[in-house]
Amino acid sequence: MAPPSALLVTEVSHSYDDRKALDEVSLEVAAGSFTALLGVNGAGKTTLLNLITRLFANRSGSIAVCGVDVRRAPGEALARLGVVFQSRAIDPNLSVEQNFAYQGALYGIAHDEAQARGKALMERWGLGDRLRDRVRALSGGQARRAEIAGALIHRPRLLLCDEATAGLDVAARRAIVDDVHGLARDDGVGVLWATHLIDEIAPDDAVVMLHEGRVIEAGPAKDIAGKDDLASVFLAKTGAGAEALA
DSSP: OOOOOSEEEEEEEEEETTEEEEEEEEEEEOTTOEEEEEOOTTSSHHHHHHHHTTSSOOOSSEEEETTEETTTSHHHHHTTEEEEOSSOOSOTTSBHHHHHHHHHHHTTOOHHHHHHHHHHHHHHTTOGGGTTSBGGGSOHHHHHHHHHHHHTTTOOSEEEEESTTTTOOHHHHHHHHHHHHHHHHHHOOEEEEEESOGGGOOTTSEEEEEETTEEEEEEEHHHHHTTSOHHHHHHHHHOOOGGGGO
């Protein structure tokens, strides 16, 4: 039997007073897949992630993480996901391994086990020698990798990343995107990668285009692009200017 989808969102809407931020959004992240949630700022990406993580309560439709409904069994669902928001959630005054221990404690994971899990990921990404450094001493890309490793301490099957490369240079962004693709490919983690940057999306990635709260296109990036390129298709469908993808 095939495993359940890492994430299944079905006809979810959300409003802020009279403004509808999401309008019957449906999408799926298959287990072990990298799915890009592509949209300009204000498209509704962060609102959707806030609903998935229960920062907001969904009042319409359904959201399931690894087959568990987030509204009916929030604790069980949230235990299956890790999240990296655009704003940093890692303590810059603690060492990398101290941050891992703190993150593990939130999930009842013993100090040494949490550090061992985080260390394994940092070594895999070539950063095993930075474990005892304070986060503030790391480069932006290194700190972001440490934060992603922390989000995986409890071994979730779904990883949500909201503009996770914001503020980083091109080389650091590419390295992080490659690392997260590796988590999907090699570890079977389902990834929902919210971004407005086309160059973070590979031809074989699944893409969900979100615009003004609606899904306007979904499928493999290469199929959506067809004989054109993904950026041109996105700009044509949304009417956004090229600066929206910068």
